[in-house]
Amino acid sequence: MTFRQWSQGICILSNYAPNRLSLPQASFFALAALCDRAGRPGYITELREALGDRSGRSVQNSYRVFLSPSKERRDGSGWLQHEITRGGRQKLVKLTPKGREIMEKVLAAAVAGEQSAAMTEDGEFRLS
Secondary structure, eight states: OOHHHHHHHHHHHHHHSOTTOOHHHHHHHHHHHHHHHTTOOEEHHHHHHHHGGGGHHHHHHHGGGGSOOOSSOTTOOOOEEEEEOGGGOOEEEEEOHHHHHHHHHHHHHHHHTOOOEEEOTTSOEEEO
16 A cells, blocks of 8 residues: 555544544554454454554543444444454454445546545645
């Protein structure tokens, strides 16, 4: 994948992403999607560990922005669901059908180059 394809994928993701989505949160979602696509839901702890210091405290508490809306979080995107494993000590995270749809759109756009970014004469970026 080229840098252009990657940036196009990020642009597509930003079209669907919750407001104020941070790069560590987007990385958390991407890792969860990678696990899901591999056929094995990821544990929250292993996803945080894979992100390392980049995850920050925001991801530890705000991965919930990807869960379905609830009383506690009305603005949830519904891209991820989590299950508490036996013993209640670990949480598995996997994509919902909506999350899978978003990730497929991001990948398709990145690979196909559906959007291109160009800088206008006044220094602004325009997607077409």
